[in-house]
Amino acid sequence: LQELAASGSCTPFEKAYIRKDGSQVPILLGAARLESDELAWVCFVLDLSESKKVEALLRQQAEELSRANRLKDEFLATVSHELRTPLNAMLGWATMLRSRHLDEATTNRAIETIERNARAQNQLINDLLDVSRIITGKLRLNVRPVILVSVIEAAIDSIRPAAEAKDIRLQSILDPGAGPVSGDSDRLQQVFWNLLSNAVKFTPKGGRVQIRLERINSHIESHIEVTVSDTGQGISPEFLPYVFERLQQADSTTTRAHGGLGLGLAIVRHLVELHGGSVDATSAGEGKGATFMVNLPITIFRPEPTDMERVHPTASDTAPLLDTPRLDGLKVLIVDDEIDARELLAMLLRQRGAMTTTVASAREALSIIIQSAFDQKPDVLVSDIGMPSEDGYTLIRQVRALAPDQGGQIPAIALTAYARTEDRIKALASGFQSHVPKPVEPVEFITVLASLINRF
Known part of the structure; x- marks a missing residue:
C-alpha cells in the first residue's frame, strides 16, 4: 500500500x-x-492455478529426464566396466601364456581363467542382445509343452559350481506332478538360471538358496508357482518397486560389491510375461534375504504321437482350421519385418481363401493403402508392432489420420509378442481394433479376423 x-x-x-x-x-x-x-x-x-500446474509438470518432466540421463550414463559406465573386466583377465593371461615361461599348474590356471571370463563376457553380451530384442519386440518363443522339473534341474546344475565355491547350500523342492506349461524350455531355463544366479551372487558364504516348484489350486484358477528364496543381503523397501526395471541396480556406484549390468531381472520379467505369467519380489529389508515368485498358467496338452504312429497330419489335425470361417476374396495387407512371419500369415490366410499382400515396413504399408485405387484397397491391415524405423503404433496413427476414402478406417489387427494387458490397451488406444499375441495360434487368428470383418 x-x-x-x-x-x-x-x-x-x-x-x-x-x-x-x-x-x-x-x-x-x-x-x-x-x-x-x-x-x-x-x-x-x-x-495462477493452471500455470502452477504447468510449472509443476515441467519440473517433474525435467526431473524425470535428468533421472533417465543419469541412469543411461550409469548404465554405459557399467557396461564399459563389465565388458573390460573379463577382457583384462583374458588379455593378461594370454600375454603370459605367450611367454611360455609358465609351469603346467599355472598354465592350466591361466586357461581356466580365460574360459571363465570368456563365458562371463558371453553372458553379458547375450543379456544386451536380449534387451535389444525386448525393446524392439523381436524376442521370439519356441512354444511347446514343457515339464518344469527338468528345466529347473538344468538351471540348478548350471549354477551349482558357483554355489559350491561360496559354500552355499542349494535346496530344491520340486513337485513332479505340478503339470506342464506351454512355453520355451530354453527361455524358461534362462528365467530360473537368472533368479538362482542372483540369489547365489547376493547370498554370503555359508548361506542358503532354495527353489520350490508346486501347483497352486484355488477356486479361481490353478497355476504353477516357482519360488526362489535366499538368506542374502535382501532388498531395501525404497528399491523394491524398481527391482524389475531395466538399468536399475540397488548399488550403481564404483564401489559396488557385485558385478553385472542390472538387466537380469528385467529380462526375467519380460520372459515370464511372454509366457502369460507374472513375477513378484518380496523382502523384509536389507540383510533379511529375498524371495522371488514366478506364476505360470497350466496348460493341458494332448499326448504327442511318435514318428512311428504318424508322419503326416490327418484329417483330424486340420479339422479345427477347416472349421474356421472362409475369407474368400478378402484383401489382407500383412506388415512384418521378418520374412518368416510374413510367409506364415500369408499361407494361413490363403488357405482360407484370402488374397494377401506382404510388406516389410510401415512406410511400404502406408504407401499401398494411400496409392491403391478405392476398389483395390486392402480390406484388413495386419501389422506387427516391433519394427525398425517406424513401429506398428506409428503406422496405425498415420493410417487413422487419412480420410476414409484413402483408407483411414481400414480394420486393423495388431500382431505382437508384447502380450501384457497394458500392451493390449496401448494397441487398442493407438487405433487397432484387435490385439493378437504372438506366437500366432491359427484358429484364434482366423476367428478374430473373421469377427473383425463382420463388425465393419
Missing part, C-alpha cells in the same frame, strides 16, 4: 488464499492509478 500511494502503482506479487472448501488458490495481485484521474484505480487478481 505504501508503494501504491507513493508511486501510483505496485509491483505484482503472488499470494495464496483459502477457498471455502479449505483448499488454497495461488493468486497474482497488482494495482495502478490511472493518469487521467487520480481517484481512479485499476486492480487485477489473476488465478
Whole structure:
C-alpha cells in the first residue's frame, strides 16, 4: 500500500488464499492509478492455478529426464566396466601364456581363467542382445509343452559350481506332478538360471538358496508357482518397486560389491510375461534375504504321437482350421519385418481363401493403402508392432489420420509378442481394433479376423 500511494502503482506479487472448501488458490495481485484521474484505480487478481500446474509438470518432466540421463550414463559406465573386466583377465593371461615361461599348474590356471571370463563376457553380451530384442519386440518363443522339473534341474546344475565355491547350500523342492506349461524350455531355463544366479551372487558364504516348484489350486484358477528364496543381503523397501526395471541396480556406484549390468531381472520379467505369467519380489529389508515368485498358467496338452504312429497330419489335425470361417476374396495387407512371419500369415490366410499382400515396413504399408485405387484397397491391415524405423503404433496413427476414402478406417489387427494387458490397451488406444499375441495360434487368428470383418 505504501508503494501504491507513493508511486501510483505496485509491483505484482503472488499470494495464496483459502477457498471455502479449505483448499488454497495461488493468486497474482497488482494495482495502478490511472493518469487521467487520480481517484481512479485499476486492480487485477489473476488465478495462477493452471500455470502452477504447468510449472509443476515441467519440473517433474525435467526431473524425470535428468533421472533417465543419469541412469543411461550409469548404465554405459557399467557396461564399459563389465565388458573390460573379463577382457583384462583374458588379455593378461594370454600375454603370459605367450611367454611360455609358465609351469603346467599355472598354465592350466591361466586357461581356466580365460574360459571363465570368456563365458562371463558371453553372458553379458547375450543379456544386451536380449534387451535389444525386448525393446524392439523381436524376442521370439519356441512354444511347446514343457515339464518344469527338468528345466529347473538344468538351471540348478548350471549354477551349482558357483554355489559350491561360496559354500552355499542349494535346496530344491520340486513337485513332479505340478503339470506342464506351454512355453520355451530354453527361455524358461534362462528365467530360473537368472533368479538362482542372483540369489547365489547376493547370498554370503555359508548361506542358503532354495527353489520350490508346486501347483497352486484355488477356486479361481490353478497355476504353477516357482519360488526362489535366499538368506542374502535382501532388498531395501525404497528399491523394491524398481527391482524389475531395466538399468536399475540397488548399488550403481564404483564401489559396488557385485558385478553385472542390472538387466537380469528385467529380462526375467519380460520372459515370464511372454509366457502369460507374472513375477513378484518380496523382502523384509536389507540383510533379511529375498524371495522371488514366478506364476505360470497350466496348460493341458494332448499326448504327442511318435514318428512311428504318424508322419503326416490327418484329417483330424486340420479339422479345427477347416472349421474356421472362409475369407474368400478378402484383401489382407500383412506388415512384418521378418520374412518368416510374413510367409506364415500369408499361407494361413490363403488357405482360407484370402488374397494377401506382404510388406516389410510401415512406410511400404502406408504407401499401398494411400496409392491403391478405392476398389483395390486392402480390406484388413495386419501389422506387427516391433519394427525398425517406424513401429506398428506409428503406422496405425498415420493410417487413422487419412480420410476414409484413402483408407483411414481400414480394420486393423495388431500382431505382437508384447502380450501384457497394458500392451493390449496401448494397441487398442493407438487405433487397432484387435490385439493378437504372438506366437500366432491359427484358429484364434482366423476367428478374430473373421469377427473383425463382420463388425465393419
